[in-house]
Every structure is written in structure tokens, then in C-alpha cells.
Amino acid sequence: MTGYGMLAYGAFVVVFLYAIGWVEGLVVPRTIDEGPAAPTAVAVLVDLALLSIFAVQHSVMARPWFKRRWTRLVPPPIERATYVLCATAALALVMWQWRPLPQQVWDVETPWLRVVLYVVSLGGFALVLTSTFAIDHFDLFGVRQVIRNQLGMPAATVEFLTPRLYRIVRHPLYAGFLIAFWVAPTMSVGGLMFAAVTTVYVLVAVQFEEHDLIGTFGDRYRIYRTQVPMLVPRRRRMSPVRELSRP
Numbered sequence: 001m002t003g004y005g006m007l008a009y010g011a012f013v014v015v016f017l018y019a020i021g022w023v024e025g026l027v028v029p030r031t032i033d034e035g036p037a038a039p040t041a042v043a044v045l046v047d048l049a050l051l052s053i054f055a056v057q058h059s060v061m062a063r064p065w066f067k068r069r070w071t072r073l074v075p076p077p078i079e080r081a082t083y084v085l086c087a088t089a090a091l092a093l094v095m096w097q098w099r100p101l102p103q104q105v106w107d108v109e110t111p112w113l114r115v116v117l118y119v120v121s122l123g124g125f126a127l128v129l130t131s132t133f134a135i136d137h138f139d140l141f142g143v144r145q146v147i148r149n150q151l152g153m154p155a156a157t158v159e160f161l162t163p164r165l166y167r168i169v170r171h172p173l174y175a176g177f178l179i180a181f182w183v184a185p186t187m188s189v190g191g192l193m194f195a196a197v198t199t200v201y202v203l204v205a206v207q208f209e210e211h212d213l214i215g216t217f218g219d220r221y222r223i224y225r226t227q228v229p230m231l232v233p234r235r236r237r238m239s240p241v242r243e244l245s246r247p
């Protein structure tokens with residue numbers, strides 16, 4: 001089981017790194033704006049179907065009711081690794097079968113501004129990675145579960161955590177993806193569709209995830225929801241002294 005967990009994690013790392021290059025249009029041999037040509041309507045339909053497969057896999061397999069049934073077939077220590085493997089396969093399928101829509105929507109020409117936009121966009125991916133470590137990277141990717149099983153330890157209990165990032169917004173990982181997808185020096189029709197659909201998906205996924213988190217943590221999560229914004233940080237309230245000193 002440990003080998004299976006490691007294989008799933010390794011496959012995820014490779015496909016995710018490729019996905020960064022695919023979205024950014026950097027380094028990898030085929031990006032979001034390259035691939036088999038198709039008439040616009042066909043491309044839109046194929047791409048929407050691919051993103052739907054990804055969304056359904058991601059959301060259904062993460063639900064407690066699905067996990068309860070699924071673990072009658074799949075041993076619990078590899079349930080998360082199997083989720084990661086399926087998510088990786090779904091992401092690879094999106095990139096493999098994506099039909100490009102390369103018409104430009106915007107293209108920033110100022111060299112320094114392009115660099116800034118690339119840095120911010122890659123910073124979004126860095127925020128994704130940092131967020132996974134802020135909660136529990138190896139648990140999220142199913143590695144901890146197989147290692148605990150290998151060591152004969154019982155499954156770890158799920159904890160509610162509010163490390164620093166999670167005190168700024170409730171979903172920094174999703175916020176990171178949105179920054180990575182929307183901030184682009186060059187945006188094609190395909191890239192814009194990808195960003196728009198994933199944004200809608202994030203807004204829906206948050207509802208499912210928070211429903212489950214309330215189910216697990218009850219009032220602790222309800223109170224957290226009232227105190228911390230979902231995706232966009234609140235402007236810091238100025239102290240009364242600063243406010244009074246403003247002209």
C-alpha cells in the first residue's frame with residue numbers, strides 16, 4: 001500500500017508541475033494554447049466536458065457519503081491516495097484532450113509588466129503549495145495515511161486548523177489557483193474560459209467543502225466563517241488613533 005501511495009503522490013507531482021507550465025505557457029512542450037485544432041463550438045464543448053469530468057471527480061470523491069461507500073471496496077489507508085490518483089488522471093486528461101482557443105483577449109506588451117504578471121501568477125501557485133503545507137500536505141495527498149498504515153498506527157483524526165494563512169482567508173489554496181489562472185500577461189479565449197469555469201467551480205466546491213466542515217466541526221467552523229472571509233482578504237481596520245489622525 002505504501003508503494004501505491006507513493007506512486008499516486010509521484011504521479012500527482014509530475015502532472016501538477018506540467019500543469020503549471022501548461023497554464024503559464026512556459027517550458028512545457030504543449031500549453032493551453034496548443035493542441036489538436038477544432039472548430040470553435042466543438043472546442044468549447046470538448047473543453048467544458050473535460051472540466052466537468054474534473055469537477056465531478058473532485059467533488060464527488062471528496063464527499064463523506066462517497067467515501068463511506070467507496071471504502072467498502074477500497075481499503076481506507078489508500079482511499080485518499082486513490083482520490084489523488086483519479087484527480088491526477090482527470091487533470092492529465094484535461095491537458096491531453098484540451099482543444100485550444102488561442103485567439104488573444106489581452107496581451108501586455110510592456111516587458112517589465114509581463115515579468116510582474118508572471119511573478120504574481122506563479123506566486124498564486126506558490127500560495128497553493130504553501131497552503132497545503134499550512135494544513136497538512138502529506139495528509140491531503142494520501143501519503144500520511146499509507147505510512148501510518150505501514151507503521152501499524154491507527155488512522156489519524158481530522159483536525160480543524162487555522163494557521164496564519166487560514167486566518168487571512170478561509171480558502172487560501174483556492175485563492176492561489178484563482179490568482180494563478182487570472183493573472184496572465186497574455187490571455188487567450190481558451191485561457192479565459194479555463195479561468196472562468198474554474199472560478200465557478202471553486203465557488204461551488206467551497207459550498208460543498210464548508211457544508212462538510214460544519215458537519216465535522218460544528219460551531220467552531222460556523223464561528224470561523226463569521227470571522228474570516230472566504231477568498232478575498234478584508235482590508236485591515238485602522239486603529240481608532242490612526243483614523244482620528246487622518247486629515
Ligand SMILES: C[S@@+](CC[C@H](N)C(=O)[O-])C[C@H]1O[C@@H](n2cnc3c(N)ncnc32)[C@H](O)[C@@H]1O
Pocket residue numbers: 131135140159160161162166170171172173174175209213
Ligand atoms: C484541497 S484542500 C483545500 C483547503 C481550503 N479549501 C483552501 O482553499 O485552502 C481541501 C481539504 O482541506 C480541508 N480543510 C479546509 N479547511 C480546513 C481547515 N481550516 N483545517 C483543516 N482542514 C481544512 C477540507 O476538509 C478538505 O479535505
